[in-house]
Amino acid sequence: MKITKEISIGDVAARSEELRGENMTLNMGPSHPATHGVLRLSLELDGDKVVKCDPVIGYLHRGDEKIAENMTYNQFVPYTDRLDYLAPIANNVAYAIAVEKLAGLKLPARCEAIRVLTCEMARLSSHLLGIGVYAMDTGAWTVFMYTFNEREKLYSLFEELTGARFTTSYTRIGGMTRDLPDGWLAKVSAFCDGVERTIDEVDKLLTRNGIFLERTEGIATISKEMALAYGLTGPNLRASGVPFDLRKDKPYSGYEQYDFDVPVGAKGDCFDRYLVRMEEMRQSVRIVRQVVKTMPGGAWYAEDAKKIFLPPKAKVMTKMEELIQNFMLVTEGPQIPAGEVYFEAENPKGALGFYVVSHGGGVPYRLRIRGPSFVSLSILPAIVPGNFLTDVASILGSLDFVMGECDR
Amino acid sequence: MDAATLLARFPASQDLAGKDMPTFRVAGADLLAAVRFLRDEQGFDLLADLCGAEWSDRPTRFGVVLHLLSTTRKEYVRLHVDAVDDRVPSVSSLHPGANWHEREAFDMFGIVFEGHPDPRRILMWEAYPYHPLRKDFPLAGIEVPFPAADVAEVTGQKVEPAPMMGGPFVSHGGKLSEGEPSALDQSWTEEKPKA
Numbered sequence: 001m002k003i004t005k006e007i008s009i010g011d012v013a014a015r016s017e018e019l020r021g022e023n024m025t026l027n028m029g030p031s032h033p034a035t036h037g038v039l040r041l042s043l044e045l046d047g048d049k050v051v052k053c054d055p056v057i058g059y060l061h062r063g064d065e066k067i068a069e070n071m072t073y074n075q076f077v078p079y080t081d082r083l084d085y086l087a088p089i090a091n092n093v094a095y096a097i098a099v100e101k102l103a104g105l106k107l108p109a110r111c112e113a114i115r116v117l118t119c120e121m122a123r124l125s126s127h128l129l130g131i132g133v134y135a136m137d138t139g140a141w142t143v144f145m146y147t148f149n150e151r152e153k154l155y156s157l158f159e160e161l162t163g164a165r166f167t168t169s170y171t172r173i174g175g176m177t178r179d180l181p182d183g184w185l186a187k188v189s190a191f192c193d194g195v196e197r198t199i200d201e202v203d204k205l206l207t208r209n210g211i212f213l214e215r216t217e218g219i220a221t222i223s224k225e226m227a228l229a230y231g232l233t234g235p236n237l238r239a240s241g242v243p244f245d246l247r248k249d250k251p252y253s254g255y256e257q258y259d260f261d262v263p264v265g266a267k268g269d270c271f272d273r274y275l276v277r278m279e280e281m282r283q284s285v286r287i288v289r290q291v292v293k294t295m296p297g298g299a300w301y302a303e304d305a306k307k308i309f310l311p312p313k314a315k316v317m318t319k320m321e322e323l324i325q326n327f328m329l330v331t332e333g334p335q336i337p338a339g340e341v342y343f344e345a346e347n348p349k350g351a352l353g354f355y356v357v358s359h360g361g362g363v364p365y366r367l368r369i370r371g372p373s374f375v376s377l378s379i380l381p382a383i384v385p386g387n388f389l390t391d392v393a394s395i396l397g398s399l400d401f402v403m404g405e406c407d408r
Numbered sequence: 409m410d411a412a413t414l415l416a417r418f419p420a421s422q423d424l425a426g427k428d429m430p431t432f433r434v435a436g437a438d439l440l441a442a443v444r445f446l447r448d449e450q451g452f453d454l455l456a457d458l459c460g461a462e463w464s465d466r467p468t469r470f471g472v473v474l475h476l477l478s479t480t481r482k483e484y485v486r487l488h489v490d491a492v493d494d495r496v497p498s499v500s501s502l503h504p505g506a507n508w509h510e511r512e513a514f515d516m517f518g519i520v521f522e523g524h525p526d527p528r529r530i531l532m533w534e535a536y537p538y539h540p541l542r543k544d545f546p547l548a549g550i551e552v553p554f555p556a557a558d559v560a561e562v563t564g565q566k567v568e569p570a571p572m573m574g575g576p577f578v579s580h581g582g583k584l585s586e587g588e589p590s591a592l593d594q595s596w597t598e599e600k601p602k603a
Contacts, residue, residue: 058531065516066540070547101428228479231455231505244479341428342475342486344456353457355473365464368473370457378508407531 023051026389030059034137034393037403039377045389053384053392055377060407068367072333073099073173076367081167083371083405086129087122087348088168089158094345096171097252098354102341103173103334105305109296111175112254117188117291118161118170119253119345120284124195125154126348126400127277127284134274134397135206138215143202150195157191160184173334174309175301185292192285192292199281207278216270220383220395223268230379233372234350235280236399239265239273246346258290270398277400308334333362349373349400369408373401410450418442429475429484436496439489443474443499452476452485455503460513462543463490470519472496491519498524516541 029040038059044052064083068076080095081088093115100107132147155165160181162168170177206212222232227240237244245262247255263279265272301309310329311322338360344351350372357366376399384395411430415421420435421442434442446452457475468490476485489496498521500506510521511530518539521527529536533555538545548569554560555567 058533061531063540066545066547228453229504231503233454233456242479244482249479249482339427340431340486342457342484343428344477351456353475355457355459355475357461359464366461368457368459370459370475374508374512375505378505382504 028392030056034396036133036396036401039396039401039403039406041380041384041392043384043389043392048388048390050385050387050389050392053381055380057374057377057403058407060403062408064369064408065367068364070363072362073336073364074334076364077171078167078169081169083369083408084126084347084349084352084373084402085166085404086402087126088166089118089162089170090122090126090345090347091352092168092171093119093253094343094347094352095354096173097345098341098343098356099173099334099336100302101343102339102356102358103305103308103336105174105302105308107175107253107302108299109254110298110300111302113291113295114176114180114300115171115253116255116258117288117295120287120291121154121157121188123284123348124281124288125151127281128154128195130348130397130400131202131206131274131277131281134400135202135212137393137397138212140206140209140212143205146198146202146205150191150198153191153194157184157187160187172301172309173336174305179300180295185295188288189292192289196282196285199278199285203278207275213271215391215394216274216398218267219270219391220387220398221267221269222379222383226379226382227268230382231375232350232379233344233375234346234348235276236273236350236376238263239276240268241265246344246351250344252343252345257294258287260287270394273398273400308336335362336360336364344370347372349402349405350376352405369405371405371408373403373406374408376401377406413449414442414445417445424488426486429486431486431488433488433490436489436492439487439497440499440502442487443476443502446476446485447502450485451478451480452483454479455499455505455509456484458499458506458509458513460517460519460541461488462517462541466490468492470494470517472513472519474499494518495520495522497522500524515539518542 024045026043026045027040028043029035030038035041040056042054042056043050064079067079077092077095080091083091128147128151132144135143158168159165161184162170162177222240224241227237227242241264243262243264248262260283263276265276306325311325315322316326336358338358340357342353342355344353352372353370355368356364359365384392387395411423414432415423418434418438418441420438422433424431424433454477455474456477459473461471461473462469463471470491472489472491474487496519498506498510500510501523507526508530510524511526511528513519514521514527515529515531516539528534535555537552538550551569552567554565559565
């Protein structure tokens with residue numbers, strides 16, 4: 001006997017309801033290659049779709065703000081290396097400028113030019129890594145090799161300048177640790193030629209690459225209003241169409257002397273954020289070339305800041321006055337007047353802010369660090385839901401964050 | 409920045425004559441209205457930073473410092489708010505980006521943000537009993553139970569103060585007559601008993 005069963009539309013609908021099942025909670029990180037450090041995402045998934053994203057941070061929290069309250073201003077410089085450790089010199093400079101603003105110091109032109117030069121080289125280094133790793137996250141291995149080749153050359157230049165490849169600690173309050181080495185600027189020029197070729201090659205490999213477009217275009221669009229509401233800064237803000245760059249709009253360290261353009265995105269999706277970074281690299285090369293060409297001579301530290309910057313070593317060894325000055329500065333720290341200051345510098349990841357409160361003396365009363373990556377990550381619960389799980393890697397890479405700066 | 413309108417509309421506020429940017433002290437009750445006024449009428453559309461602070465010269469112990477930025481006028485403004493009874497209204501309804509900053513200020517100082525949508529700790533783990541950026545919290549830390557209770561049960565592990573013994577990496581700018589460079593916070597030394 002043949003048994004047939006009639007199936008109504010209603011039954012099918014009821015069964016598909018059954019099939020939907022429960023949402024699954026997936027733990028991404030804290031050690032996952034796409035989270036670029038110790039970021040943990042607690043994702044709630046409906047099948048392949050993310051319905052809720054809760055970032056868990058703090059795995060790299062070292063208490064930098066507490067540490068700063070217990071040491072002199074110059075002793076804190078090495079800690080700033082470890083904020084955005086992909087662009088340590090830019091952090092050193094931002095911190096030094098914040099404290100110098102509080103002290104009301106005016107720096108000589110050469111010192112400011114060196115700072116601009118190193119900051120732009122740090123931006124190149126950070127964006128080269130950002131784009132190389134982003135390409136890897138979206139399935140293109142080769143780009144990573146191209147960009148890391150250039151970063152290697154940058155590190156050699158940093159090593160010659162500061163003595164360290166990663167942890168540069170190059171600035172002091174009121175100046176730098178040392179002047180540029182002989183012949184270094186010529187090497188920077190040669191590097192510029194090479195990196196421009198590499199940027200063109202990366203452009204050819206990625207910008208019209210079908211797979212890359214598929215994975216980035218239209219993903220995680222951040223509107224202008226949303227970017228402002230969440231306080232995004234740097235390339236992430238500009239990709240959403242807000243033409244705000246601290247180097248142009250609140251110039252510091254003499255950025256107003258150099259000619260450069262600020263790229264702005266149209267849609268604010270992952271692809272726009274990539275495009276903005278690509279163009280920023282070209283503009284950085286442009287600034288570096290200008291600084292190399294116009295590098296002023298003269299003093300490379302604030303010579304009149306007797307209570308802030310260490311005297312030259314040769315004088316310390318031979319003159320009484322300088323010996324006392326050296327001793328007082330090393331033991332008591334640079335003497336910064338009482339007051340408060342907030343300074344933001346346009347770092348590769350966004351605006352790195354330092355809020356320094358001084359009660360006078362050589363130690364800050366309070367030092368607050370505003371990390372751009374902390375702010376960039378706070379938008380994740382708003383933009384990740386609705387995307388597929390595979391897109392999460394693509395979204396994270398496009399925000400270009402670093403956990404050292406997020407957790408501080 | 410229209411300081412006169414701000415002061416007229418919020419009589420309890422006070423101009424602190426900031427050297428680097430306009431600075432005002434705003435009463436907690438006026439905070440939301442003042443931030444809305446700055447955002448909607450003065451163009452301060454981006455909350456650059458919000459952080460907790462421990463005052464040294466105020467009757468209230470804690471407070472919050474906000475830095476607002478106008479991307480159109482290219483200006484900053486700073487607001488100081490006293491945390492009366494350690495409480496401050498949350499501005500995350502006006503600037504969603506304040507959400508994490510306020511969680512951090514609560515985590516580090518124990519300031520409670522009224523009306524905050526998600527009042528959890530952010531950098532320290534949820535069961536952590538202290539607020540480490542308070543001035544009375546020692547630099548090296550205080551011994552607390554290990555966050556993972558199941559691991560602690562087997563291993564007996566604890567979160568211990570930082571082992572700084574023998575290496576004073578920190579020095580302070582006190583009077584020279586006190587001797588060698590030494591840490592402001594001496595609780596880790598062997599000479600003095602731990603607090």
